[in-house]
Amino acid sequence: MKASIVTTVIGCFGVSEDNNIIAYIKFQKDPQIIAEKIQASETEKIPEEREIEDKLKKKGFTEIKKTSNEFIRTNLRALAIEKKFVKSQAELNKLISKVNIELTKIKIKKAVGRDALIMQVSGAIEELDKSINILVERLREWYGLHFPEMDRIIEKHEKFAEIIEKFGSREAIEHPELSQFREKSMGIDLNKADVKIVQNFAKDVLELYKLREELSKYSEDLLKKVAPNLEELAGPMLAAKLISLAGGLEKLARMPSSTIQLLGAEKALFRHLHGRGKSPKHGVIIVHQYIQKSPLEHRGKIARLISSKLSIAAKIDFYSKTNRAKEMKKELEKKIREIKSK
Amino acid sequence: MKINPHKKFEGIFLVNGKLATVSLRPGTTVYGERLVKSGKKEYRIWDFYRSKPATAIKKGLKEFPLKKGMSVLYLGIASGTTASHFSDIVGKDGLIYGVEIAERVLRELIIHAERRGNIVPILADARKPESYENIVFGKVDLIYEDVASKDQIPILIRNAEKFLKSRGYALIAIKSQSIDVTKKPREIYKKCLTELEKHFDILDKVELDPFEKMHLFVVMKRRN
Numbered sequence: 084m085k086a087s088i089v090t091t092v093i094g095c096f097g098v099s100e101d102n103n104i105i106a107y108i109k110f111q112k113d114p115q116i117i118a119e120k121i122q123a124s125e126t127e128k129i130p131e132e133r134e135i136e137d138k139l140k141k142k143g144f145t146e147i148k149k150t151s152n153e154f155i156r157t158n159l160r161a162l163a164i165e166k167k168f169v170k171s172q173a174e175l176n177k178l179i180s181k182v183n184i185e186l187t188k189i190k191i192k193k194a195v196g197r198d199a200l201i202m203q204v205s206g207a208i209e210e211l212d213k214s215i216n217i218l219v220e221r222l223r224e225w226y227g228l229h230f231p232e233m234d235r236i237i238e239k240h241e242k243f244a245e246i247i248e249k250f251g252s253r254e255a256i257e258h259p260e261l262s263q264f265r266e267k268s269m270g271i272d273l274n275k276a277d278v279k280i281v282q283n284f285a286k287d288v289l290e291l292y293k294l295r296e297e298l299s300k301y302s303e304d305l306l307k308k309v310a311p312n313l314e315e316l317a318g319p320m321l322a323a324k325l326i327s328l329a330g331g332l333e334k335l336a337r338m339p340s341s342t343i344q345l346l347g348a349e350k351a352l353f354r355h356l357h358g359r360g361k362s363p364k365h366g367v368i369i370v371h372q373y374i375q376k377s378p379l380e381h382r383g384k385i386a387r388l389i390s391s392k393l394s395i396a397a398k399i400d401f402y403s404k405t406n407r408a409k410e411m412k413k414e415l416e417k418k419i420r421e422i423k424s425k
Numbered sequence: 426m427k428i429n430p431h432k433k434f435e436g437i438f439l440v441n442g443k444l445a446t447v448s449l450r451p452g453t454t455v456y457g458e459r460l461v462k463s464g465k466k467e468y469r470i471w472d473f474y475r476s477k478p479a480t481a482i483k484k485g486l487k488e489f490p491l492k493k494g495m496s497v498l499y500l501g502i503a504s505g506t507t508a509s510h511f512s513d514i515v516g517k518d519g520l521i522y523g524v525e526i527a528e529r530v531l532r533e534l535i536i537h538a539e540r541r542g543n544i545v546p547i548l549a550d551a552r553k554p555e556s557y558e559n560i561v562f563g564k565v566d567l568i569y570e571d572v573a574s575k576d577q578i579p580i581l582i583r584n585a586e587k588f589l590k591s592r593g594y595a596l597i598a599i600k601s602q603s604i605d606v607t608k609k610p611r612e613i614y615k616k617c618l619t620e621l622e623k624h625f626d627i628l629d630k631v632e633l634d635p636f637e638k639m640h641l642f643v644v645m646k647r648r649n
Contacts, residue, residue: 090559091559092560151555151559156559156561156562156563157564159562159563160563172518173517173518176517176518176519176520176543180520180538180541180542180543180544180545183546183560184538184539184545184546186560187535187546187547190528190548191528191535194528195528356606356607357607358607
């Protein structure tokens with residue numbers, strides 16, 4: 084004889100094939116406990132279910148399966164009252180809501196993986212870059228009032244901020260290329276307080292550079308653990324960017340390589356689909372060194388090749404977690420040489 | 426302040442001409458909407474720029490079957506902007522099962538679900554109704570779907586087959602841009618409607634432009 088075990092918010096049922104309830108065990112009426120039981124029941128047999136199984140066996144049932152059951156499902160409201168689990172439908176509604184809030188909380192916790200950290204960090208780096216650029220532009224304009232000649236000579240932003248932070252006013256600067264301009268500068272003079280404040284500003288900009296460095300190192304470490312193949316093939320920056328654009332490693336792993344090829348080129352793609360403009364050949368993967376090093380006429384083909392390998396890498400990282408980056412890289416390089424030699 | 430019940434729809438009010446519902450949890454806002462106190466009741470203004478059913482009502486929808494005490498299956502509940510007004514309308518004796526695939530927005534919903542007591546958050550994919558069949562008790566009176574997905578229509582039909590009462594209501598906001606960006610919205614609507622007509626009687630439909638671009642709001646009744 085066949086029977087099934089059905090676990091619900093109000094407890095576990097043992098149901099025969101012709102929809103007779105053979106056994107029933109109530110849950111304790113506590114949303115937290117019920118949620119934990121239902122959660123556990125998804126992967127294993129909880130004690131209540133085992134007890135039901137024993138009872139069914141004693142009644143002579145041989146084929147016992149854990150399933151959902153349409154009869155129980157549609158009649159559960161009536162059953163909840165009949166079995167005296169609740170007194171009213173309103174009480175039941177409240178309980179269902181509470182149990183599922185707890186259940187959803189558990190699920191939300193499980194749904195977020197380490198790749199979510201990569202996405203946040205990748206976003207933070209991007210925003211940090213934007214902020215640093217804006218602030219350095221401000222610093223250049225500001226300090227330019229005092230020492231305009233320096234703007235052209237020191238091109239690197241970080242260096243520019245470092246000099247201000249270290250020396251303060253232009254008279255104090257010791258730098259082989261700058262010293263000669265000190266005396267005849269057309270900039271205005273600053274007093275001590277003026278210098279102090281711009282110096283502090285430069286110091287904070289430098290802190291942001293340091294933070295950026297720290298973040299990119301952290302992101303690289305994370306990637307090496309979460310997506311080693313992708314990191315090796317794409318480089319840390321691009322790997323993080325791809326995970327972000329896809330919305331997680333799982334989503335990236337499920338994407339066809341043609342979608343990965345065009346991640347970040349959605350605007351151009353849809354323009355093309357609407358019949359305006361050429362089809363894009365690459366999205367963010369254009370920053371990949373192999374594409375950067377290739378002549379224009381080969382870029383489309385190489386982009387296709389790279390995205391196919393990145394797609395495989397993401398799949399390995401998410402599903403099998405072995406490290407096959409080296410051989411994949413060799414294969415990729417070989418194929419790129421073939422394209423270029425044609 | 427002039428407060429009148431809506432001429433046609435139960436549970437919906439007009440506060441100085443603006444759509445509103447009576448708050449189930451006075452004193453709290455869900456998405457920054459305006460609160461208006463009047464006597465013992467508090468009204469929450471229903472922003473038709475942010476909630477598609479409100480837009481549809483604003484644009485002259487003739488049928489809006491949501492009523493007090495109903496149980497509702499809401500596919501794509503997100504952070505609960507619209508759902509909070511649904512929750513006001515169905516009240517304490519009603520229940521809203523909210524299915525959502527993205528855990529980020531569900532985090533916000535949970536806060537309101539805890540306060541309101543008639544919202545059941547479900548982290549699941551609406552494409553797989555089997556995955557929440559043990560949570561949805563019995564059959565529901567109404568299904569509302571607002572998911573931005575290519576297979577919007579099949580999702581609604583499959584959920585209705587499983588969870589909707591016979592002669593129950595189905596509401597959908599069809600987003601033509603999600604189904605095919607290259608085709609004209611009207612073409613897509615037509616196709617969707619023929620598909621829906623196989624299972625439902627269409628009671629009313631209204632386009633949501635310009636408030637929600639390229640959306641069609643449809644109210645239906647299950648045929649069998």
